[in-house]
Amino acid sequence: MIEKKSPSRIVFNIINYGLMAAFAVLCIAPLWHVAMASLSNPRMLVASSGLLWKPQGEITLKGYELVFRNGSLMGGYLNTLIYVAWHAVVGTLFTLIAGFLVSRKGFKLQLPLLLFIMFTMMFSGGLIPTYQVQRGLGLINNKWALMIPGLMNAFYITMIKAAFDQLSPSFEESAKLDGAGPVTILFKILTPLIKPSLAVVVMFSVIMQWNSWYPASIYLPMARKDWPLQLLMREILVQNNTAKIISGADAAAKADLTSNLVKYCVSIVGTLPILCAYPFAQKYFVKGVTLGGVKG
Amino acid sequence: MKKMFSLVLSLLLLLGIFPASAEDMPADDLSQHRSMTAFLQMDDYQFFGTKDESPVMRYLMDKFNFSIEFQQPPVGSETEGFNNMLGSGMYTDLMEITYSTQLPSVLYHDGVIIDLAPYLETYMPNYYAYLHDPQNINAYKAMYDSEGHCFTITTEARDDSPYLNWGGMVYRRDILETMTGGNVAFPSGNDEPMTVADWDYMLELMKAYLDATGMNDTAPLIIPYKGYFDTSELVSGFGCSGGWQIKDGKVSFGPTTPEFYNYLKKMNEWYTKGYIYQDFASRVNDLFYQPNMALTYSGAAGVFYGGYWQLADKMSMPEYGLMMDVRAVSAPVDTENGLETAFPALGILASSGVTSNTGAWCVSTSCSRENMIRFMTWADYLFSEDGAMMKTYGLTGDLAAADPLYQQLGLEKGTYWFDENGTFQKDMRTATNEIEPMGLAGARLPGLNIKKYSYAETEQSWLDADKIWCRYGDAGDYPVNAHGTAEEEARIADYYNTYTDYMNSEIVKFIMGTNELNEETYSAYVEQMNKFGIGEATQLKQEIYDRYMSY
Numbered sequence: 066m067i068e069k070k071s072p073s074r075i076v077f078n079i080i081n082y083g084l085m086a087a088f089a090v091l092c093i094a095p096l097w098h099v100a101m102a103s104l105s106n107p108r109m110l111v112a113s114s115g116l117l118w119k120p121q122g123e124i125t126l127k128g129y130e131l132v133f134r135n136g137s138l139m140g141g142y143l144n145t146l147i148y149v150a151w152h153a154v155v156g157t158l159f160t161l162i163a164g165f166l167v168s169r170k171g172f173k174l175q176l177p178l179l180l181f182i183m184f185t186m187m188f189s190g191g192l193i194p195t196y197q198v199q200r201g202l203g204l205i206n207n208k209w210a211l212m213i214p215g216l217m218n219a220f221y222i223t224m225i226k227a228a229f230d231q232l233s234p235s236f237e238e239s240a241k242l243d244g245a246g247p248v249t250i251l252f253k254i255l256t257p258l259i260k261p262s263l264a265v266v267v268m269f270s271v272i273m274q275w276n277s278w279y280p281a282s283i284y285l286p287m288a289r290k291d292w293p294l295q296l297l298m299r300e301i302l303v304q305n306n307t308a309k310i311i312s313g314a315d316a317a318a319k320a321d322l323t324s325n326l327v328k329y330c331v332s333i334v335g336t337l338p339i340l341c342a343y344p345f346a347q348k349y350f351v352k353g354v355t356l357g358g359v360k361g
Numbered sequence: 362m363k364k365m366f367s368l369v370l371s372l373l374l375l376l377g378i379f380p381a382s383a384e385d386m387p388a389d390d391l392s393q394h395r396s397m398t399a400f401l402q403m404d405d406y407q408f409f410g411t412k413d414e415s416p417v418m419r420y421l422m423d424k425f426n427f428s429i430e431f432q433q434p435p436v437g438s439e440t441e442g443f444n445n446m447l448g449s450g451m452y453t454d455l456m457e458i459t460y461s462t463q464l465p466s467v468l469y470h471d472g473v474i475i476d477l478a479p480y481l482e483t484y485m486p487n488y489y490a491y492l493h494d495p496q497n498i499n500a501y502k503a504m505y506d507s508e509g510h511c512f513t514i515t516t517e518a519r520d521d522s523p524y525l526n527w528g529g530m531v532y533r534r535d536i537l538e539t540m541t542g543g544n545v546a547f548p549s550g551n552d553e554p555m556t557v558a559d560w561d562y563m564l565e566l567m568k569a570y571l572d573a574t575g576m577n578d579t580a581p582l583i584i585p586y587k588g589y590f591d592t593s594e595l596v597s598g599f600g601c602s603g604g605w606q607i608k609d610g611k612v613s614f615g616p617t618t619p620e621f622y623n624y625l626k627k628m629n630e631w632y633t634k635g636y637i638y639q640d641f642a643s644r645v646n647d648l649f650y651q652p653n654m655a656l657t658y659s660g661a662a663g664v665f666y667g668g669y670w671q672l673a674d675k676m677s678m679p680e681y682g683l684m685m686d687v688r689a690v691s692a693p694v695d696t697e698n699g700l701e702t703a704f705p706a707l708g709i710l711a712s713s714g715v716t717s718n719t720g721a722w723c724v725s726t727s728c729s730r731e732n733m734i735r736f737m738t739w740a741d742y743l744f745s746e747d748g749a750m751m752k753t754y755g756l757t758g759d760l761a762a763a764d765p766l767y768q769q770l771g772l773e774k775g776t777y778w779f780d781e782n783g784t785f786q787k788d789m790r791t792a793t794n795e796i797e798p799m800g801l802a803g804a805r806l807p808g809l810n811i812k813k814y815s816y817a818e819t820e821q822s823w824l825d826a827d828k829i830w831c832r833y834g835d836a837g838d839y840p841v842n843a844h845g846t847a848e849e850e851a852r853i854a855d856y857y858n859t860y861t862d863y864m865n866s867e868i869v870k871f872i873m874g875t876n877e878l879n880e881e882t883y884s885a886y887v888e889q890m891n892k893f894g895i896g897e898a899t900q901l902k903q904e905i906y907d908r909y910m911s912y
Contacts (some may be wrong), residue, residue: 109680112659114578137410193448200449277437286432286442289397289410296435300403301435 096336103128103329107322110329112324128330131323138331141294148211148293149274153267156216160266165227165251179226186219192283199284208291210284211277221266228262229255268343275339298331381633386483387734394549395427395735397728399455400446401805402439408766408800416756416764417803427453428779447473455729457805457897458513459720467847468814476721478511484737486746489811502625503842505723507912513721514740514807518748522813528650529830530594531667532563533660540566553690553829557598557627560693564636567663576661582631583652583665585647589616589624590866593706594666597833598692599624602706603904605839614841616864617890623698628872638662642869643662660685672822674826690827691833701713707835720738722807735737743808750777752803753811754787755856767801776801777814785814845901845907853898860893 070078098117103112106122113121132138167179180241180257196205204210232255240254256263280297285291295319301324401412411431412418433440437703439460446452452473458465468474481629492501493509500518502517505511524740532554537545545552547559554563564581571579584595592603593615600620606613615621630636638653647653649666656662658676660683661784667687692703724733742748755776761767767775775785788902800812844850867886871875 088686108658109681112678114655114659192445196445196449200451204452282435282438283445286434286446287411287430289433292435300436303435330856 086171094267097333099329107326111322111325129324132330132334138297140290141292141297145275145294149271151212152270152274155262156266156270159217160221160225163222165229168226168229182219182222196283205284206288211280224262224266228259274340294335295359300336301331302328315360388735389738391426391441396454396463397427397455397548397732397736397778398419398430398432400432400453401457402459403433403436404800404804409562416766416801417751418835419764420756420760421739425735427735431821451726453726453730454725455867456723456725458723464844464850465723468511470847472726474512476510477724477869478509480737483510484734486834487741488514491744495528495681503556510810512866513723515721516805517720519810519812522816525819525827528665528666528668529669530690531687532664532690533685534688535684536567536663537563540570555694556696568632568636571661571663578656580656581662581663583638583662584641584648584845587643588872595692596706597622598708599695600700600704602704602837606706606837607839608837612899612906614895616897617887617895622696624877625871630877633830633874669823672826689829705834706834706838707831721727741809743803743806749809752806752808755802759782793821839877840909845903846907849901853901856894856898859889860895863893866888
């Protein structure tokens with residue numbers, strides 16, 4: 066049936082699309098500015114102000130050349146990929162199992178375990194006690210300091226629990242009648258049914274790990290080779306902003322215009338992979354986040 | 362019999378003392394390898410990752426048979442990293458304490474570091490001789506406290522060659538030449554702006570020039586967001602400093618003196634006339650030596666704080682038709698109020714590049730005796746002539762042959778050498794500035810900096826600028842190395858936290874005209890500052906100063 070558009074509908078569409086387009090421009094504009102700055106002549110870039118719609122001066126890839134020539138940045142990329150993959154796969158697996166456990170009605174420890182998990186969501190020991198625990202476990206200056214603590218997130222566990230709670234008990238019952246054990250029920254019957262929620266957990270884990278730099282700065286002070294990309298990027302970005310100057314050589318080094326250009330290039334290099342990956346997971350993201358909000 | 366017995370016991374006691382004394386100061390056995398750890402900030406200019414990959418460090422490790430693992434926190438997190446280390450109790454053997462928020466004396470009393478004074482003469486004869494040289498009395502006072510403790514080994518010791526000020530106020534001479542057709546005529550009759558009247562003349566021309574360009578955002582004069590320079594630029598022309606100052610042996614606080622009122626009056630006048638960048642108070646993130654780079658580098662600023670790397674035509678862009686002639690300028694002397702010379706305050710000269718016990722290395726209480734001795738041995742080498750050259754300029758050709766990084770960079774001759782005429786030569790392909798090879802030298806290591814060769818190579822524009830920036834000297838500056846006890850410093854910090862926000866906001870309001878500025882309102886401001894404890898802080902500073910000057 067072809068629906069005839071009323072004048073009010075047309076006006077609404079114009080305003081709606083117009084506002085959405087303006088909002089999209091507002092979101093894209095800073096990214097565009099950084100991208101254009103990264104291709105600009107460093108001297109012209111410093112002399113510019115306001116939003117950049119095109120590269121300043123002659124287009125140059127000198128900044129990217131400096132970034133990719135930096136061996137530690139490439140190493141940081143690899144480390145980040147390792148941490149992201151680990152948390153996405155192993156972390157999601159453990160979260161799935163934990164969420165399954167606390168969603169089982171017949172499980173005697175369901176309530177205590179759930180309360181334990183919720184407690185950790187609200188209270189934390191703080192930086193120094195956490196550091197002491199890590200040190201006691203021998204994790205300082207060890208890449209496992211970034212891979213074991215924080216592998217599971219209480220919020221994701223409750224999200225998976227909620228996803229399992231939404232499923233009809235008949236799935237499990239019929240699987241049991243067919244002789245399936247808990248492992249088979251979890252991985253072959255129930256998990257495929259909560260794919261959207263899993264995708265959300267994976268995506269959140271990936272984004273969190275991709276952006277993570279603080280734990281590495283605390284727990285890996287002597288292990289620069291294990292530093293993730295974001296920490297190395299932060300170093301470059303912050304370098305020109307530190308005000309502690311011991312000598313004129315310090316001041317001149319901080320005033321170097323090329324390093325100003327490198328900041329923009331590093332931002333693009335660090336952000337682009339996530340930007341490229343995000344659209345592919347978007348459909349799962351929308352479905353998973355709204356899951357539970359729609360009955361029936 | 363009794364006497365004989367007592368004599369034998371005394372002899373035995375004496376015999377027991379000597380071996381014990383020898384063990385107190387055992388010689389360093391270089392055949393024994395030592396492994397140590399160190400906390401150090403990252404180098405800004407890197408051809409390598411951690412400091413143990415530095416060619417100079419590698420040479421030292423080889424020569425003195427030790428290895429060192431560096432804990433180098435991410436740039437920007439140095440203070441946090443240092444505090445975390447202190448909080449966890451996992452001290453490295455050695456620490457470079459630039460980013461410590463506590464003075465060395467406090468770290469010592471907290472049991473973090475040890476007092477090196479008893480060991481210096483035995484294990485660091487070069488450093489000891491340097492500190493006890495009568496010519497280096499300021500260095501001695503910087504490193505020793507009034508009780509004879511020495512907690513640190515400085516990274517900033519230097520020879521007696523002149524130290525050049527790296528930054529100060531600069532002005533665009535090209536604008537004045539353009540506006541006057543080459544006939545710049547300062548009211549004082551000088552060839553450069555030296556008095557307030559000269560600056561009135563200069564700023565008026567600059568405003569006219571910048572207005573005529575049609576640029577949206579311009580600034581005849583850029584001042585810091587708080588309205589004055591801590592480092593006393595501009596302010597000193599009116600007879601006071603931007604912070605603590607000394608006049609005839611008496612300590613006072615510059616921003617509460619009657620002279621500062623004259624400074625505020627003139628700034629208010631210039632702001633009203635549009636000479637001062639109208640949005641200066643919002644530029645809170647600008648570094649004082651990199652004010653509003655968009656304006657300065659685009660040619661939209663007339664007078665600003667600059668560095669030696671911006672002098673003459675270094676900021677010009679001929680391909681875009683932007684030609685600049687940037688020159689140094691000293692503080693405008695307030696002859697209108699009877700001054701004949703500026704106050705001798707120069708914060709930058711006083712605080713950077715000076716032998717300091719806060720840009721220095723310490724030995725922690727976690728360090729073993731053997732590691733401490735080995736550290737002092739190799740650190741002392743960097744106070745010898747050979748070691749100091751290495752620290753300042755890097756490796757020579759004969760040593761460079763063994764270093765893979767030098768080979769990779771094509772530095773077969775090393776980073777410096779002396780040619781057949783005995784003239785100092787250096788390879789600057791790898792430097793961020795044109796004076797020192799920075800990352801390939803011993804930057805941030807303890808030792809003596811030999812500046813005489815750098816000085817000889819300095820560009821004339823920097824030498825000329827330095828004369829202008831340092832014209833009035835720094836005799837009125839509060840000594841940067843005059844530190845109080847932990848309790849005194851804590852009390853001064855408390856007062857500082859109380860009065861700073863108020864002071865900075867009031868100064869900005871006076872300059873921008875938000876608050877009326879007259880003698881009455883200024884007196885009310887000073888009275889409020891006294892209520893916030895500036896008087897007590899001044900008294901403490903006076904006591905510290907008197908103690909500092911007494912030894």
